[in-house]
Amino acid sequence: xxxxxxxxxxxxxxxxxxxxxxxxxxxxxxxxxxxxxxxxxxxxxxxxxxxxxxxxxxxxxxxxxxxxxxxxxxxxxxxxxxxxxxxxxxxxxxxxxxxxxxxxxxxxxxxxxxxxxxxxxxxxxxxxxxx
Numbered sequence: 599x600x601x602x603x604x605x606x607x608x609x610x611x612x613x614x615x616x617x618x619x620x621x622x623x624x625x626x627x628x629x630x631x632x633x634x635x636x637x638x639x640x641x642x643x644x645x646x647x648x649x650x651x652x653x654x655x656x657x658x659x660x661x662x663x664x665x666x667x668x669x670x671x672x673x674x675x676x677x678x679x680x681x682x683x684x685x686x687x688x689x690x691x692x693x694x695x696x697x698x699x700x701x702x703x704x705x706x707x708x709x710x711x712x713x714x715x716x717x718x719x720x721x722x723x724x725x726x727x728x729x
Contacts, residue, residue: 604719607631607646609639609665610654610681615704619652619681622711636660640668648676650715652702655682655693663696670697677718681707685728700724 606627608619611634620629627650631642635658643651643665651669655662666678679700680693690701699718702710703726714724 603628604649604715605630605646606650606652606715607633607639607642607648607676608652609633609636609642609657609662610652611635611657612654615654615681619707619711622708623652623715626712627715634658636662636665639665643669643674643676644672647674650677650679650718652679652681652711652715653698655680655684655689663693666693666696666698677715679711679714679718679724681711687728690725694723694725702726703728 604627606629608616610616630646633639633642637659653662662680677699680698681702683704693701700714702714706726710726717724
């Protein structure tokens with residue numbers, strides 16, 4: 599009997615980032631949704647109830663932090679990992695305070711994204727370290 603893979607929703611307005619995340623996560627996770635703006639992300643998470651949401655901070659319509667805030671209000675059980683190009687430690691701390699469970703730098707996603715997902719699935723917080 600095969601164990602069920604954790605479910606993932608990806609939300610990013612950059613097609614190349616989406617493609618890279620899909621390639622990174624393809625074998626270990628079940629991708630159940632891809633979104634290109636914050637409103638789509640909010641709808642996908644509330645409708646599909648994924649285990650994990652990989653959410654870009656800067657997106658059209660609703661920014662990632664706005665999505666996190668609304669998901670907190672709705673008390674979703676999905677673990678949220680913010681994905682960003684910004685290395686601002688205050689932004690990382692703000693994302694965690696807003697309710698995100700992880701913060702991954704886009705330039706480190708190849709090394710950090712799976713680690714972040716594993717960490718948040720086990721109840722930990724994960725923050726990529728800027729070098």
